[in-house]
Amino acid sequence: MGFKVLIKDLSNNKEWVKSLNQPIFFIGRSSSNEVVLNSPKVSSRHARVMVRGEKITIEDLKSTNGILFNNEKVERSADLSFGDSVQIGDFVISIVGEDFKTEAPVEEEQVEFKFDPFAYVRPFLAPINDFLEDASISEIMINGHDKIYIERKGKIEKTDKKFASEKALVAAVKNIARALGKEVSEINPRLDARLDDGSRVAAVIPPCALTGTYVSIRKFSKKALTLQDLINFGAITQDAIDFIELCILMKQNVIVSGGTGSGKTTLLNVLSSLIPDNERIIVIEDTAELQLQKEHILRMEAKPADKKGRGEVTIRDLLHSTLRMRPDRIVIGEIRGGEAFDLLQAMNTGHGGSMSTIHSNSPFDTLSRLENTTLQSGIQLPLKAIREQISSAINIIVHTKRFEDGSRKVNFISEVMDLKPDMSYNLQHIFVFERTGKDENGKVFGELKFTGNKPTFLEEARKAGFVKKGSFLDSIK
Numbered sequence: 001m002g003f004k005v006l007i008k009d010l011s012n013n014k015e016w017v018k019s020l021n022q023p024i025f026f027i028g029r030s031s032s033n034e035v036v037l038n039s040p041k042v043s044s045r046h047a048r049v050m051v052r053g054e055k056i057t058i059e060d061l062k063s064t065n066g067i068l069f070n071n072e073k074v075e076r077s078a079d080l081s082f083g084d085s086v087q088i089g090d091f092v093i094s095i096v097g098e099d100f101k102t103e104a105p106v107e108e109e110q111v112e113f114k115f116d117p118f119a120y121v122r123p124f125l126a127p128i129n130d131f132l133e134d135a136s137i138s139e140i141m142i143n144g145h146d147k148i149y150i151e152r153k154g155k156i157e158k159t160d161k162k163f164a165s166e167k168a169l170v171a172a173v174k175n176i177a178r179a180l181g182k183e184v185s186e187i188n189p190r191l192d193a194r195l196d197d198g199s200r201v202a203a204v205i206p207p208c209a210l211t212g213t214y215v216s217i218r219k220f221s222k223k224a225l226t227l228q229d230l231i232n233f234g235a236i237t238q239d240a241i242d243f244i245e246l247c248i249l250m251k252q253n254v255i256v257s258g259g260t261g262s263g264k265t266t267l268l269n270v271l272s273s274l275i276p277d278n279e280r281i282i283v284i285e286d287t288a289e290l291q292l293q294k295e296h297i298l299r300m301e302a303k304p305a306d307k308k309g310r311g312e313v314t315i316r317d318l319l320h321s322t323l324r325m326r327p328d329r330i331v332i333g334e335i336r337g338g339e340a341f342d343l344l345q346a347m348n349t350g351h352g353g354s355m356s357t358i359h360s361n362s363p364f365d366t367l368s369r370l371e372n373t374t375l376q377s378g379i380q381l382p383l384k385a386i387r388e389q390i391s392s393a394i395n396i397i398v399h400t401k402r403f404e405d406g407s408r409k410v411n412f413i414s415e416v417m418d419l420k421p422d423m424s425y426n427l428q429h430i431f432v433f434e435r436t437g438k439d440e441n442g443k444v445f446g447e448l449k450f451t452g453n454k455p456t457f458l459e460e461a462r463k464a465g466f467v468k469k470g471s472f473l474d475s476i477k
Contacts (some may be wrong), residue, residue, distance in 0.1 A: 002098035003051060003082070005035055011090040019098065024050050026179075027088060028061075032123040041065050041089030043121075048179065049095070051265055056080040056095055061178045065089060072385075076181075124179075125163045126175055126218075127329035128464035139261075144212025145169040151261075154406020169213045173203045183307075185463045194287050195220075218231055224293065225270050235263070235400075236410045237448045239472045240431050243413065243455075245274045246473060247396050249466045250457055251352035257359070257366040258400035264357040265289050265333070271355070275329060279353075282325060284318045285333030292331065315339040316377075319346065330358040338377030340370055347393035363397045363414040367425045370394065384423055391419050395457075398428070403444045409433055410448055 002021035008014070018035060025034035028046040032109045037046070043063035050057045059077040060067050068087040080086070085094045085397040122129055131140050131150055139151040145163035149156050161168040173191060177184040179321075184205060185362045189403070191203040199220040205213045230236045247254060248271070270293040275281060281297045283290055300322070305312035315332065316339045322330055323346060330351055332343055335358045340448045347354050358373075360366040370390050371383075399412040409435035417426040430453055435446035454476055458467070467473045 004096050004098060004100055006094040006096060006100075007037070008092045009090055010092060011039075020161065021098075023052060024048065027093070030123070035093070037088060037091050039089045039091070041092070045175065046088055049179075051095065056082065056084070058086060062183075063088075071361045079440065107414060110317070127163050127210065129230055131159075131161075132217075132219075138221075140217040140219070142169065142213070142215035144214070145241060147212075154402065154408065159348070166212055169215070170205055173205055173213055173215060173253060176201065176203075178319060192287060194289065200287060200289065208255045212320050220289075220291075221266070224291065225266060227270055227273065230267075230270055233407070235267075235408055238430075239450060240410060240413055240448050241274075242472055244271060244396075244398065246455075246461055247354065248274045249276070250464070252395035253347045253352060253393055254355045254398060255366060255370075255394055256357045256398045256400065257363065257369075258357075259361060259402060260359065261408075262400040262402040264359075264400055266408075267398065267410070268331070268355060268357055269293065271398075272331070273404075275353075279328035281329045281331060282322045282327040283333065284315055286315060286336065288333075288442055290331065290333050298325070299366045301454065311436075316342050319343065323351070327351065330354040334358065335370065335373055337373055338379075340373035341377035341379055341389075344370075344374065344389045346394040348389060360399070363399050363412050363429070364425060366397050366399065367391075367394070367416070367427075387419055387423055387425065391416055391425065401433075405438065405442045405444045407444055409444075409446075413448075417456070430455060 002019060005018045005020060007016055007018070015228070020034060024046060026048055027035040028031055028044050029037060029039065029042045030044040033045065043061070043065070045061050046063040047067055048059045048061055057077055057079055058067060058074065060074050069078045069080070074144060080095065082096055083094060085092050111282040122132065125132065128140055128148060131137050131422045137150045137152050141149040145151065145166045148159045148161045150159055151255055156186065163172070174184050177191050182191060182193055184191050184203065186207060189208045191201065195201065200218040203215045204215065227241055231238060231241070256264045256268045262409050269291055272294060275294055277295065279296065281292060281294055283292060283297060283299045286302045287299070288299060300318045302315050302318060303311065319330070319332070319339055319342045328341070330346060331354065332339065335343065335356050343354065343356065358366060358369055360369045361397050367390055371386055374386050374390070394416045396413065397414045397416065398410060399414070400408060401411045413431040414427045414429045417428055420426045429451050431448050432448055432451055433448045435444065438444045458473070458476060461467050
């Protein structure tokens with residue numbers, strides 16, 4: 001949807017109009033802004049404006065002289081309607097519909113908008129702009145101003161790019177934080193944020209970063225991968241997908257586990273396509289990353305406290321709200337802490353078919369990690385009770401691994417069984433990746449093979465009509 005920005009300079013009564021059709025634009029003194037106001041009273045990057053349907057939000061990016069709306073200073077952001085006016089320095093600005101008639105001269109012709117998720121961080125990251133454009137690069141890692149690495153096709157490469165100085169890199173991180181509505185300083189030296197396309201930006205500055213400023217940008221893939229893509233990559237087999245689909249239809253609770261960068265989020269996104277279309281899914285995340293391929297989906301994101309420690313909303317809080325919103329399935333982006341206990345409770349009280357991810361090194365380690373995160377809930381339970389909760393709530397573990405050639409593959413699909421008599425965990429592996437070697441270029445070869453172990457719910461699935469005649473699953477005796 002297009003619109004017009006009307007600008008009037010009160011110092012000389014000059015008026016002009018700019019036509020735009022992008023949902024986010026910036027106002028400031030710098031030429032990198034979409035609306036440029038050439039005045040010392042205007043900060044270089046003064047404000048960000050978001051236009052979504054009939055709703056307009058203007059956000060002060062910690063400018064020197066602020067924004068006035070209805071003769072009052074905007075503390076952080078303000079909601080506007082079409083036709084409302086704000087004042088920045090000596091300029092009065094209004095946003096109106098594209099059909100609005102005005103005699104003010106047009107500043108320039110409207111150009112077709114091409115969505116750029118890095119638009120408002122790009123001005124601060126000149127040395128790595130080429131990497132932001134390159135679709136073959138999945139992650140950019142900055143280890144101080146003069147050491148920049150990239151990940152391409154699963155392998156890390158050092159580049160010759162560098163920032164002018166450590167001071168310039170710190171300034172870039174602080175400006176990125178402001179553009180995203182956050183703050184980074186020595187008191188708050190960490191940044192964890194996402195861009196509009198789901199890409200993640202994480203940064204740590206001194207004094208916590210000991211050898212310079214550290215930045216990691218994990219780019220969100222523009223192409224949504226499909227099940228067939230994973231098969232073509234050699235990440236999984238059709239038989240394994242058929243089995244996971246059966247697990248989902250049977251409302252088995254599934255945990256996708258693996259190490260950092262092993263493809264957990266990507267795999268969960270793809271597996272979500274197997275969920276029946278008529279089900280209501282609620283997704284809860286700390287930082288929104290998941291892009292589940294379904295229509296009836298509600299997405300929620302945890303909210304950190306403000307500068308005064310107010311208004312924090314945790315994953316646990318959102319999970320409590322979710323249970324009152326009639327979910328068919330609950331998906332938690334990543335289990336990191338005490339929310340594990342609440343998820344286990346939900347899984348054990350009728351909310352089957354739930355899914356999540358967790359960092360771990362093996363299927364058995366996944367259960368130990370769930371144990372540790374459950375203990376972080378603050379609920380005092382004996383270890384026996386926690387293990388009973390975990391073994392009854394978690395049905396299937398899909399474990400992924402990143403191999404030395406950069407490839408990411410599913411290397412275990414395991415069923416969680418009842419606890420052993422000594423109260424230790426009991427798993428039966430349904431699929432295991434068998435490695436056969438690698439070629440002269442280091443490419444890993446192998447196959448995800450069925451172990452012959454019969455899933456405990458297979459007969460029930462047959463009775464429910466979920467096992468197709470003549471299929472791989474039908475051949476299991």
